Amino acid sequence: WTLACEGQEHLPYPYGFARSAEACNIDKPHLDVNERALGNPNTRDAEAARLDQRVPSGSFESCVSPYGVHDMAGNVDEWVVNESGVPYQSGSKGGYWGPVRTRCRPMTVAHYEMFSFYQLGFRCCANPEAAKDVPESDETTTPAAPSIDARVQENLELPGS
Structure with missing residues (x-):
């Protein structure tokens, strides 16, 4: 996650060196x-929707x-593995839409x-180029998951590898 965010230059923010x-x-x-609204099963969804300030991915x-x-x-x-x-x-990384830490390296480990909660999520990743090579599936087969982009894969150390 951190490498995908900061790149080879170890940028503090995915877009550069200064917060914007x-x-x-x-x-x-x-x-x-x-x-009260968030704790009530009858009003929880409406309150979470009111608080939610996400935008579709790629909007910026x-x-x-x-x-x-x-x-x-x-x-x-975003949920990530806490290697320690x-x-x-x-833990979680990246921060959310509010006035919080949004750098590549810090991780919250308080939960x-x-x-x-309404500002917490996870990322699904795939290589769109590799996905083009996956054959069309039918109801009897499941295509293999696309491989991780080679630029990132060579820098990852996965547990047990």
Whole structure:
């Protein structure tokens, strides 16, 4: 995740060295949470929708990393593996739309893996070029998952590899 965000230059932000509120979906004012509405199963969805300030991925043309990955800063905080394992197995990176840290390296490790909230999400990744080579599937077969982009794969160290 970090390499995909900062690139080979180890940029602090996916788009460069200086923070820019215009580059990505960041620094929006924090909305006051109606705790009662959020805690009530009958009003929870409406309150979460009111608080949600996400935008469709790719909405900010300048919010792209050196590897061409969009929205690594802001928009939603993304679950990642916490390689140190302390205090939890997972953490979140990237920050969300609010006035929070949105650099490539910092990680929040304040939540158990079962935690969910309106500004937290995850990223699904695939190589679009490799996906072109996947044969059409029918109901009896499942295509293999596309490989990770070679530029990133050579720099990754996956557990057990």
